[in-house]
Amino acid sequence: AQTVTQSQPEMSVQEAETVTLSCTYDTSENNYYLFWYKQPPSRQMILVIRQEAYKQQNATENRFSVNFQKAAKSFSLKISDSQLGDTAMYFCAFIRYNQGGKLIFGQGTELSVKP
Amino acid sequence: GAGVSQSPRYKVAKRGQDVALRCDPISGHVSLFWYQQALGQGPEFLTYFQNEAQLDKSGLPSDRFFAERPEGSVSTLKIQRTQQEDSAVYLCASSLANRGMNTEAFFGQGTRLTVV
Known part of the structure; x- marks a missing residue:
């Protein structure tokens, strides 16, 4: 069975600084996808970034980038130039290739960006 | 609308009551897709439809939970004889392609169910 672990329940960062959120996962699969989702108080999950396991290049979306270490089964999210609007819960998630809808989520990290 | 819409946003049910989430x-x-998110936890998969076909219902926690999507658009999650442990946020998501979550999925704002 696949598992996703986020070991940081809470993180805080000063506005304009950089923060890294950690995620590790366990799987015997070779083909899969990894995601970071943001969940603000409105509860709506918003896709931040995704990574295909077969791609060696780390995904980047504006201020968000990942450090994907396939051998170590690690998938951390780096947020540069943190903004107050980045304050939210962040969830790491995994899905096997062609698994349909069964995303497996970590426990979440609550990020606070302080002015 | 432009996004995934869920209703109601909040539902309070007495234990033993049946509820329907849209x-x-x-x-x-x-x-x-339907997910259940307990307080302070990550969402957990409940079930997945491709058009009107329910391809995976392995996450439904008991036979009190039932989901349908009869015309391949609107879906309803029904919970019979609600119990306190059913209290959670129920999230719905949809994606364009038939490859499920492998393509970008868009989530609704969820329904917060409280069973008293």
């Missing part, structure tokens, strides 16, 4: 996916989206 999800309106983005128009034209083939895949639809």
Whole structure:
């Protein structure tokens, strides 16, 4: 069975600084996808970034980038130039290739960006 | 609307009552998913539809939970004889392609169910 672990329940960062959120996962699969989702108080999950396991290049979306270490089964999210609007819960998630809808989520990290 | 719409946003049910939660996916989206998110936890998969076909219901916690999508668009999650442990946020998501979550999925704002 696949598992996703986020070991940081809470993180805080000063506005304009950089923060890294950690995620590790366990799987015997070779083909899969990894995601970071943001969940603000409105509860709506918003896709931040995704990574295909077969791609060696780390995904980047504006201020968000990942450090994907396939051998170590690690998938951390780096947020540069943190903004107050980045304050939210962040969830790491995994899905096997062609698994349909069964995303497996970590426990979440609550990020606070302080002015 | 432009996004996934869920109703009601909040529902309080007495223990033993039946409830029905509605999800309106983005128009034209083939895949639809339901997740349950307990307080302070990550969402957990309940079930997955491709059009009107329920391809995976392995996450439904008991036979009190039932989901349907009869015309391949709107979906309803029904919980019979609600119990306190059913209290959670129920999230719905949809995606355009028939490859499920492998393509970008868009989530609704969820229904917060409280069973008293």
